[in-house]
Amino acid sequence: MTSTIQKPLVEVRGLKVDFLTAKGLFTAVKGVDFTIDRGEVLGLAGESGSGKSTIALALMRLHRPPAIISEGSITVDGEDVLAMPESRLRQWRWSSVSMVFQSAMNSLNPVLTIFEQFRDVIVQHTGKTRQQARERAEELLTMIGIAPSRLDDYPHQLSGGMRQRVVLAIALALDPKLIIMDEPTTALDVVVQREILEEIVALKDKFGFAILFITHDLALMGQFADRIAIMLEGRLVEVAPSAQLIANPQHDYTRRLWGSMPLLTRVPA
């Protein structure tokens, strides 16, 4: 198929996610439309409870009851995600779309070595042998700047920043087309955060995956995302290219969000 106009990698239309609670139906995501192009970084910002993480989970169909997708469609790389049977879904997750979770440092299993966690993903999905998985894991670790010898360490033997890199490497293991990152650097200090973000940018340039980047740090997003979407109470209130959203925010809530950011002001000496 050779089309001159490239279709977006991810197309979400009218997505609605409901939570069935004892007190009745609560709609966390109220009809959201967005697209992500190949190799694009879309930033998703908003306060806690605005539905950012719910969207992230719904994209991979990882949402669990009481959450249900009641309306809308999700298409990733031409495939209808909501129509996928369970068997295809298992295969599709991680090989097409992977995720770096909010507390990525805690998403490693503490009683398995780093290699075992790579092996799990690689062998499950590709049917490679243990030896091949080892080679791939070594390659991935080298790529993110950690010595391959650390594969036999346990998560607690690594620093927070290194654990975050490992989680990122596992997300890269199967060459996904989209990586969802849910507050990937919130628990880290700014120096380590910057190192990891530069790492992500370099890897993205090399492999061309797209990123859905969720955070509430608007300044960080401005540095990193191509477009930013602002979420408020389950709706997208503004979607714009980063530069435009920084220089000229349209929605009142976006302006308020910027106003509440304690930004560093430097008076040159």
Add this chain to the structure above:
Amino acid sequence: MTQSNVLLRIEGATKSFHLKPMFGAAHEVVALNNITIGIEAGKALAVVGESGSGKSTLGRAVTRLFPLTSGTIRFKGKDIAELTSRAEKLSYLRSVQMVFQDPFSALNPAHTIQHHLERPLMLHRSLHGAALVAAVREVLADVELDPEVTLHKYPHELSGGQRQRVNLARALAVGAELIIADEPTSMLDVSIRRSVLDLMRRMKETRSIAFLYITHDIATAQFIADDIAIMYAGQVVEWGKPERVIGNPQHPYTKLLLSAVPDPNVRLDGGGSKAFAREAEAVRAICRTASGSVLETEPGHFVRQVGSVA
């Protein structure tokens, strides 16, 4: 700075922990290395540093959670390690209050907000009956929470920002003179972070409460602090007025920290450049060794010299 104004004086504070892991050899970790700083009454000192730099250890040492290996901490001129009588200790614990990072785990989920605020008022100020009810309402109003709405709620019914306000109210209730705030806003949303910082600043300005504000976020530190101290590897590497330290950073770690603060107008360019990571590694390597000599680069702005061992 006159001596009488100094509320808290930390002098040569050193704390080392002896670690005896289940496997491997025992070793010593120097969390604080000869720290000397002071806080004046009604002023805020921000201690900024990365994870593991010793900034939280410093806060805990001030609350007397453990004794120092060497050095002294003086509160109003009195060494806190030498407080002996129960009355003295209680008075210190009352004057120095702590607000923690996680506003949820700092409150008991099984009790209402009313209970959380009544306890310190009863225990420390011996209030009962109508006076107690009035005092609870007063402190809630002080932190801008509506007593009618909040009093009978449980912690899970409040937002993170509201919970952190309750924690500040608790410190106010006992009449704190110094509040040690250990990353009080790092678990809050950006949109409410500012309002909690505003509240802290107002508490400082209108009630002359001093703050020891511990954070890794230099932008919020600038917002509240009268003095700022940058910590790295257990040492204070640079300190002075925020506008001087931030406007004219001298120590390589301070420079690195400032260059890493997200600036929305500076795009991160890819192209496989790992210049920042290389620089960060180089700075860490030269800053890791303890240094003894301190230089006053301009009045009130001190920098620890790199690479000169005392």
